[in-house]
Structures are given as structure tokens and as C-alpha cells.
């Protein structure tokens with residue numbers, strides 16, 4: 402792990418909304434070709450951090466480089482090499498999936514085959530369907546396909562499996578792993594600790610705008626177990642959710 406190359410470097414990132422300190426000096430690297438998870442309670446600053454890296458939000462201070470490009474000086478170049486999930490509102494209701502992909506490819510100036518994009522996320526049978534006619538899992542798969550249109554080096558997925566049934570979630574995990582295995586770095590936020598444990602190579606726990614732990618899920622769990630933590634009436638002594646609650650000292654917050 403130590404010798405791996407950082408594709409994203411965040412150094413002392415601060416974001417204030419007026420006098421509210423949403424992000425209070427985050428420092429972390431995302432390595433090339435990993436699935437990196439940002440975890441933490443509601444309001445911890447995960448989406449703010451993601452959107453600043455995506456060049457969609459202004460930071461207050463700090464340095465960020467993405468594939469060696471400075472967020473301050475080379476935001477346009479960064480946009481070319483990252484894939485961001487578009488809001489559903491951008492999916493014009495009268496266009497079918499193929500037409501939507503063609504539209505986005507045109508905006509990016511990307512030379513891709515729309516059907517091949519749909520095949521990547523197993524939606525080829527829905528090529529002529531409108532977005533609103535898709536199931537929740539299909540909508541998420543389509544949204545992930547749109548992040549891949551410009552053949553990015555990094556994609557950002559903000560809570561991609563929220564609201565999906567267990568099977569659809571696992572299905573999406575396989576898809577995200579496949580995207581990583583094909584050489585794309587993935588940065589993800591999730592509130593599901595089982596998902597983070599299964600999917601992420603490394604995770605950072607964010608609490609009130611600060612990183613309170615960063616490691617592989619395995620190491621975080623082992624550290625907690627080695628500290629004497631024991632779960633009652635469980636075969637395994639701890640899981641990542643235990644790490645989370647142990648770190649933040651409280652249950653999930655709405």
C-alpha cells in the first residue's frame with residue numbers, strides 16, 4: 402500500500418459556510434485504482450468534500466490536486482478526467498436511454514458507442530426506455546453509466562445504493578468493482594457499513610468536518626478487536642459499523 406501512487410491529494414481542506422465550519426482541515430490521499438470510501442454521520446462534510454474535489458463547489462482554503470492537476474489553476478482539465486453522477490433532473494423526460502447517452506456524449510465531445518455504454522451496466526434491454534420507467538437499481542446503473550461517458554480516470558459516487566434492495570445493491574457492488582478492475586479509481590460515500598466493508602479498499606471516517614480514522618476496513622476492524630472490543634452473541638467479534646459507532650460514540654443520526 403505505501404508505494405501506491407496518489408491520484409487525489411487533499412491537504413488541509415477547509416470549507417466554511419458563513420461562520421459554520423463544515424470541513425475543518427481534511428488531509429488524505431486517494432490511491433490510483435482503489436475504491437476509496439468517505440464514511441460518517443449526516444452532516445459530517447462528505448458531500449461538501451466530494452463536490453469541492455469535483456470542482457463543483459468553492460473551498461475556503463487548502464490544496465487539492467487531482468492526477469497532478471491543481472484544483473485552483475486547472476479545474477477545466479480536472480473536469481475532463483473525472484466522472485460525476487448527474488442529478489436525475491438532468492435526464493430530459495422525453496428522451497430514451499440511448500438518446501440521453503448521445504446527448505451527454507455530445508456535451509463532453511466524447512466519441513463513444515451508446516449501446517456499448519448501456520451494455521457495461523447491463524441496460525441494453527432498456528435502450529428505448531425513458532429514465533422514469535426504470536426501477537431504482539436500473540436508475541442507479543444508468544447514472545453510473547453516465548459517469549463513464551468521458552472515459553474518466555476517477556469517478557465519484559455519492560450514496561449510489563441508497564434505497565436499493567439487497568440484491569440490487571450487491572449487483573451494483575459487482576459493477577463498481579468491475580469499473581475499478583478496469584482501471585478507474587472510485588470515490589464513494591455510503592451510510593452502509595457492510596457495503597463499505599465489502600467494497601472499499603480503504604475508508605476515511607469523517608466526523609464534524611475532520612477525519613477521525615483512515616485505513617483498510619480489515620485494519621480498522623482488527624484494531625478495534627485488538628483493543629478488547631467484543632460484540633455480544635456474535636460469531637465475529639466486530640464489524641465496520643462497530644468501528645464507526647466506537648469512533649463517533651453515537652448511533653446513526655437522521
Ligand SMILES: Nc1ncnc2c1ncn2[C@@H]1O[C@H](COP(=O)(O)OP(=O)(O)OP(=O)(O)O)[C@@H](O)[C@H]1O
Nearest residue numbers: 418419421423441442443444445446447448449450
Ligand atoms: N450550501 C450550504 N450552505 C450552508 N450550509 C451547508 C451547505 N451545504 C452543506 N451545508 C452544511 O454543511 C454540513 C456538511 O454537509 P454535507 O452535505 O457535506 O454533509 P454529508 O456528510 O454529506 O451529510 P449526508 O450524510 O447527510 O449526506 C451540514 O451541516 C450542512 O448543513
